[in-house]
Amino acid sequence: MKGKNLLKKNEFYIVIIIAVLACIIQAISGQFFTSNNLVDLLRSMIVPGMMAAGLFMVIVSGNIDVSFPYTAMLCMFAVTKWFSVINYQGPVFLAFLIAGLIGLVLGLLNGVLAAWLKLPTLIITLGTCTIFLGITQGVLQSSVISVLPAPMAKMAATNLFSVVNGETGLGSSMPVSILFLIAIYLIVGFIMKYTMLGRGIYAVGGDPVAAERAGFNVNFIRIFVFTFMGVVGGITGITQVTVSGMCQINFFDGYEMTIIAAVVLGGANIAGGSGTVIGTFLGVLLMKMISNNLILLGIPTNWSKFMTGILIIAGVSMSAYKSVLAKRRVASNILEDGHKEEA
Amino acid sequence: MSEILLQAKQISKHFGGVTALDRVDLTIKKGEIHCLMGENGCGKSTLIKIISGFYRPDGGSITFEGKEYDRLSIAESIGLGIQVIYQDMSIFPNLTVAENIAINNELYNRRKLVNWKAVKSIAKEALDHIGIELPLEAVVGELSVADKQLIAIARAILNNSKLIIMDEPTSALTRKEVDKLFKVIRQLQQEGISTLFVSHKLDEVFEIADQFTVFRNGKLVVADSAKNINDEQFVYYMTGRKLEEVAFTPKKIDHDRAILKVENLGLTNGFANISFEIHPGEILGITGLLGSGRTELAKTLFGLYSATEGHIYIDGREVQIRTPMDAIRHKIAYVPEDRLTEGLFLTQSIENNMIVSNIDRLKTGKKTVDYEKGHEDSLAWVKNLGIKLNELKDGIQTLSGGNQQKVVLGKWLETEPRVLILNGPTVGVDIAAKFDIHAYLRTLAEKMNLAILLISDDISEVLNNCNRILIIKNGRIVSEHVNTELDQHRLQELVTGSKEETA
Numbered sequence A: 001m002k003g004k005n006l007l008k009k010n011e012f013y014i015v016i017i018i019a020v021l022a023c024i025i026q027a028i029s030g031q032f033f034t035s036n037n038l039v040d041l042l043r044s045m046i047v048p049g050m051m052a053a054g055l056f057m058v059i060v061s062g063n064i065d066v067s068f069p070y071t072a073m074l075c076m077f078a079v080t081k082w083f084s085v086i087n088y089q090g091p092v093f094l095a096f097l098i099a100g101l102i103g104l105v106l107g108l109l110n111g112v113l114a115a116w117l118k119l120p121t122l123i124i125t126l127g128t129c130t131i132f133l134g135i136t137q138g139v140l141q142s143s144v145i146s147v148l149p150a151p152m153a154k155m156a157a158t159n160l161f162s163v164v165n166g167e168t169g170l171g172s173s174m175p176v177s178i179l180f181l182i183a184i185y186l187i188v189g190f191i192m193k194y195t196m197l198g199r200g201i202y203a204v205g206g207d208p209v210a211a212e213r214a215g216f217n218v219n220f221i222r223i224f225v226f227t228f229m230g231v232v233g234g235i236t237g238i239t240q241v242t243v244s245g246m247c248q249i250n251f252f253d254g255y256e257m258t259i260i261a262a263v264v265l266g267g268a269n270i271a272g273g274s275g276t277v278i279g280t281f282l283g284v285l286l287m288k289m290i291s292n293n294l295i296l297l298g299i300p301t302n303w304s305k306f307m308t309g310i311l312i313i314a315g316v317s318m319s320a321y322k323s324v325l326a327k328r329r330v331a332s333n334i335l336e337d338g339h340k341e342e343a
Numbered sequence B: 001m002s003e004i005l006l007q008a009k010q011i012s013k014h015f016g017g018v019t020a021l022d023r024v025d026l027t028i029k030k031g032e033i034h035c036l037m038g039e040n041g042c043g044k045s046t047l048i049k050i051i052s053g054f055y056r057p058d059g060g061s062i063t064f065e066g067k068e069y070d071r072l073s074i075a076e077s078i079g080l081g082i083q084v085i086y087q088d089m090s091i092f093p094n095l096t097v098a099e100n101i102a103i104n105n106e107l108y109n110r111r112k113l114v115n116w117k118a119v120k121s122i123a124k125e126a127l128d129h130i131g132i133e134l135p136l137e138a139v140v141g142e143l144s145v146a147d148k149q150l151i152a153i154a155r156a157i158l159n160n161s162k163l164i165i166m167d168e169p170t171s172a173l174t175r176k177e178v179d180k181l182f183k184v185i186r187q188l189q190q191e192g193i194s195t196l197f198v199s200h201k202l203d204e205v206f207e208i209a210d211q212f213t214v215f216r217n218g219k220l221v222v223a224d225s226a227k228n229i230n231d232e233q234f235v236y237y238m239t240g241r242k243l244e245e246v247a248f249t250p251k252k253i254d255h256d257r258a259i260l261k262v263e264n265l266g267l268t269n270g271f272a273n274i275s276f277e278i279h280p281g282e283i284l285g286i287t288g289l290l291g292s293g294r295t296e297l298a299k300t301l302f303g304l305y306s307a308t309e310g311h312i313y314i315d316g317r318e319v320q321i322r323t324p325m326d327a328i329r330h331k332i333a334y335v336p337e338d339r340l341t342e343g344l345f346l347t348q349s350i351e352n353n354m355i356v357s358n359i360d361r362l363k364t365g366k367k368t369v370d371y372e373k374g375h376e377d378s379l380a381w382v383k384n385l386g387i388k389l390n391e392l393k394d395g396i397q398t399l400s401g402g403n404q405q406k407v408v409l410g411k412w413l414e415t416e417p418r419v420l421i422l423n424g425p426t427v428g429v430d431i432a433a434k435f436d437i438h439a440y441l442r443t444l445a446e447k448m449n450l451a452i453l454l455i456s457d458d459i460s461e462v463l464n465n466c467n468r469i470l471i472i473k474n475g476r477i478v479s480e481h482v483n484t485e486l487d488q489h490r491l492q493e494l495v496t497g498s499k500e501e502t503a
Helices: A002-008 A010-029 A035-060 A068-086 A093-117 A121-139 A150-157 A178-194 A196-206 A208-214 A218-244 A255-265 A277-297 A301-327 A334-342 B044-051 B074-080 B097-108 B116-129 B145-159 B175-190 B202-208 B231-239 B294-301 B324-329 B339-343 B350-358 B371-385 B401-413 B431-448 B459-465 B488-496 B498-502
Strands: A159-164 A171-175 B004-015 B018-029 B033-037 B059-064 B067-069 B082-085 B163-167 B194-198 B211-216 B219-225 B260-267 B271-278 B283-287 B309-314 B317-319 B332-335 B419-423 B451-455 B468-473 B476-482
Touching: A010 A277, A035 A068, A035 A159, A035 A171, A035 A178, A035 A196, A035 A218, A035 A255, A035 A277, A068 A093, A068 A121, A068 A150, A068 A218, A068 A255, A093 A121, A093 A218, A150 A218, A178 A196, A178 A218, A178 A277, A196 A208, A196 A218, A196 B097, A208 A218, A208 B097, A255 A277, A255 A301, A277 A301, B004 B044, B018 B044, B018 B194, B018 B211, B033 B044, B033 B175, B033 B202, B033 B231, B044 B082, B044 B163, B044 B194, B074 B082, B082 B145, B097 B116, B097 B145, B116 B145, B145 B163, B145 B175, B175 B194, B175 B202, B202 B231, B211 B231, B231 B431, B260 B294, B271 B294, B271 B309, B271 B451, B271 B468, B271 B476, B283 B294, B283 B431, B283 B459, B294 B332, B294 B419, B294 B451, B324 B332, B332 B401, B339 B401, B350 B371, B350 B401, B371 B401, B401 B419, B401 B431, B431 B451, B431 B459, B451 B459, B459 B488, B468 B488, B476 B488
Parallel strands: B018 B219, B033 B194, B033 B211, B082 B163, B163 B194, B283 B451, B283 B468, B332 B419, B419 B451
Antiparallel strands: A159 A171, B004 B018, B004 B059, B059 B067, B211 B219, B260 B271, B260 B309, B309 B317, B468 B476
């Protein structure tokens, strides 16, 4: 029974794909299971991973958000620029707090519009993301900030640990913000599994009318998931700065699509109602493995997008094809049932 | 038994200028099984929504356990012990059985965190209470409609319920499942829980109800003991008309010719060795229980499944039907079982729904659609079929079930089919509209020489309208009958095979 359940779980298959892929890369290049490669991989997962955790909630609730990269961008520039101008010297914590608060306001805007207008949230967030981009470009006049305020620069220079690959001499360091990634997955995991709010998110994603009749506050849940996404977006913006040591307007280009893809690849139903936070983590891991390690396979990095696209289509179509087949077949055996009854 | 649980007095409700309920009364005693009946739009669901607190009445009062209320809020209603099981059951398809059962209880107790152990034990207790066994960890979306129904009941009895309202709970159940449901309802009755049962099936009223109430056009028509009603009175109460159908006996059948001939047709897991012919002027009926393979057969003839064995002939020529496009090309039309999900484009206008199946024939020289011709055709069908509507450009959802079904029928007839397959054509259709549709089918058979295949579990529908009847059981045709040689009772017996089962 236990084994059967495992086979039913989507995560099981992603783990297998990840394992197979890791072995292939290792076999061809001999460079996958090296300390610096693994640290690099985890490091590259921090920002997309955090965003995916927030988006996972939005998707389970049956909504979609494409504005979060722009939330992150706006918060990143707003806080970095402001701190530069006032020559801020206090604790770096405040940068995350303020970015989180700005993100909260932007997310709240998405959530309230979604709850109030009852429009498809793709349309709403397409609108707001353009506004966020407009603010970043117009009001903040931002494209690049190469000198960070002191506290942020200090965090960017601090690492948990560093590793050096003995063979190649290549080194890699683990930023402190990996702890944020871990914290966010724990928080989202806890909310989704052990709080009524989390179960409400699943319920709304499954059937919003039924959720309302059961007594869930559907509008609150909708507002919550977008606000949470906003906060995560804001914090992620500053995290990105401290990982890369600078601000650039194109940091998050195309993130809305790749992160949606990672969440869906991780087994969440794009129509809402199902998925797990572990699956989401694995989805991001798989995505990053492809885009980081293609070079090890001898595939030029220019082709990484192409390969990622192929992976998404392949991953998603497997489950879709299963349900198409199921529709063309009679599921339960009417004929055999008959024999049983006659017997 | 005689203690009054709920008394709704002189309840009125208006929507805009429309009167949905006009000073109706409803009295339910403690431990009573009460049947509320009426045609679509008669106000029964409005009254349910007032009792459950979704609507605020414009007049009247509700007395529950001796206490009078002008109106109830949703929370008040639940607090009093009133639980509604809606037709769609309000079940979460993505969650497990255990969570579906316990979730309302958890919400009701205003919990913030989920105690998974408690969820499981609550669910288990509730299922044990009604004597049902279901896997707690199963995802509900994968279960049958009947199991979902039972889950909804298990959930409803958790909060110390005194009155459970079920909105047409049996419409998608097999006879066996109905028996199981009725057993549960009777058990609840033993515990003093009252049930308000909304239905339009007379046999169920006889079987389960103590009392019944009939509404028509928002007014109370009659409220009486279920012992004091018969078939004819029932139809009269519901429609306000005396409607009677005589058995269909076609005047001339051309036995030498078969429009549709099916030979040894089979579908993996679905049915096997199905053979029959339909001659010009005939209406052939196929009846059987839900899950007998009748729907699978209909879908196969229309190409929604492709047959794994056997042959299909139209006008003597063998045809291959693998997709609905094949079927349409061979002049087969299919009025599906569920018009809402399979028969109509719910967000579109009446007219667009009427012309969609003929869109190819409305093509002009420049490959654009000739909407004017489409409009004329649609108008003609509205007249022919007696569809009641304001304007053709109104949304299809503004129509009642009966008129929607006429639209489905009309759109297929416009394709000038040779074979018309109808699967449960009058499910959820008003009695009056039902009679209209039946009359039209007879005309089609007699005048247009169509081969009509009527698949239905409505015994009287099959008996009255089909000159020959095939009975399908476990995916096989078990017997063939002529309608004039049967009566309702006998046909019911043949379908359920009650003799075999008791043996």
